Amino acid sequence: MSRDEMQNLQSKRLIKMVDRVYHNVEFYRKKMQAMGLEPGDIGGIEDLNKLPFTTKTDLRDNYPFGLFAIPQSEIVRVHASSGTTGKATVVGYSRRDIENWQECVARVLAMVGLGKEDKIQVSYGYGLFTGGLGLHYGAENLGATVIPMSSGNTKKQVTMMEDFGCTAIACTPSYLLHIIEVLEEEGAIGRIKLKAAICGAEPWTENMRKEIETRLHINAHDIYGLSEVMGPGVAADCEYHAGLHVYEDHFVPEILNPDTLEPCEPGEIGELAFTTITKEALPLFRYRTKDLTSINYEKCECGRTLARISRFKGRTDDMLIIRGVNIFPSQVETALLELGETSPHYLMIVDRVNHQDTLEVWVEVEERFFSDEIKELEHLTLKIAYVLQQALGLSVKVKLVEPKTIERSEGKAKRVIDKRKLV
Template identity: 65%
Template structure:
């Protein structure tokens, strides 16, 4: 089912016309209401009237996370607080939180794009959707919640954690859709196995997973363990929350709701547009938000865009599953390393669990990458020779794939901390 066929199946010319008109209005609103962004435009001698179409987007200044933090808490809002009906914020673990505000129209638009995403995933009004993303200042829980209600499906607002209760409700309520982080989905599968519950006996058929990067190998692992179709959803609070883009049932890239969010792919060094189909940094401009519209926001996510028409019939541009983030990239002895690359190697091996932790240390003048990885119970032998053999195998596979040596430490199952939210994959002690 396609929720909004007129937009989701529009021609490129039709979409460009919609984007151009909405971009012009957004630039006017931002210029006249956000002093810091107006100063950026004035610095390059640009006025709102200079933006006549979506082609002029590339001339506008960027917005960074620091801009939101420097204007904390409400300095980037373009409407008075009397028109803001909800506020969300990031966790603020790396500094001041980034605060976003929503008007009534913003919440309606957000529900619309999440509803489209659910339809892309194959969810219908007959489904029972268990939302196990966190509720609160994090946008995941409430984003999926209102989109589900807007679709007309049944929502179970359980939030994150309380894993045994999650599984009990799946059994008792007949949940057919689970929405959570991919790492939590694997933890659910693990606990189900401990409880002696066969996922085949549940009604789960679709999982909507996001909020953290995950690989194709991890998708296969989740699908095999939970017996469902694993769909990738993308979003970030600065742009709206979940629903910026989502995979359809064909799972070949996430359709961007580009009548609301215009994507660009830029070279990470020059910040110039890359050639069509090339990988670069994803940049978004919102063109319908009222509370906190944002132009050319640097997401730091690395991906590429696909403009071919999808088998599902939608013409919305697709973005590939993110390779990683430019600011999460580890540089170890001159080699660029993404956690997702390590994850892919581990998930191709039958002996390891999909739970790992990367630790970066500086020993003398050299950077050392250490990997803690859980071994499946049947392979965690008391025989030192067998464990040493497995350790060498992992080390060799990573060396062959990444071209870098890694100090592997094998640990027992359930040693690495589980979380209902985003999994912590990297500890970089070089910054301490």
């Protein structure tokens, strides 16, 4: 679609969605009334900024079903986030919501070159988490063969991958690195038929993508989504890896200044917000994701005209402020991978000693670089500390640990332990 055609479609769907939400969701109706806003005031996508924002707190305050816009009898599935604080955010789906979700994920899989002849190993967790079932039904919708492994039991993952001749795997990038370690230990890299990986559910860097591709001899793609908006399949990158294509016919993206909430210019980093224009069960106005990215409306080299969001810089809520410096874990990961003498596994430990913040980074040293020579290890420690200081803008204490010392994750990798008592 041209940009005009896409905006016309978005406008039609937005107008319908606002009218339906106003009459069916008390929370939004009260918000709009407090702003002096009626459905008739929204004449198209150009009026999107008139609508109120929605946050995760709003979902939790209306726990469990307060934001649903259809009767309970029309809800065919419920998912919930795995939040560590407060109540979970509950998401409902109508039958059409599920069908749209399947289509979006199928689009992603087709974009990365998969089809009916492929066997896709789904190693995201199944259950209330949207990852496993999202990829599962999307792959079935594509016509591919699904191997619903879920996460965990890595040796069995490797066995099934080899025995079944899996050609693609869907999982978190950190878990895929763990799978790669087991494949290498068993000398199985040359015996598997993988050609693609669809990774998401946690931030990862371009360097990590390249490492996965090099070690597995495959193409690795980034898939993005969040349960509140749908689940995986909101956006993904094509073979050119020049940003993640957003399925704008379902989700209208905005990039906002996190401080002023005013729109950012294309290419400017800001907080990503989504308005869902086809969701029936849980439609959301301008949902603030807390993900930091930029947007590009130019036509991609692949030919797609969908807007593209850049690889995420981080999140407004996982940003660490250490001695006045803003730090994202992805900055540490990028610096370590560029150094090339460590594994991609690291742990950031933040503490406060004598009223001053400290940052210690545990770094696994690759087997080939690990030595009992104290001088060599001291030299490497200083080298890593210098690289991190240059990348982060503050001094860092580095602790080298042996290979496989840092706990592996079968879901989202835990990268930060913050011991500070922060209010």
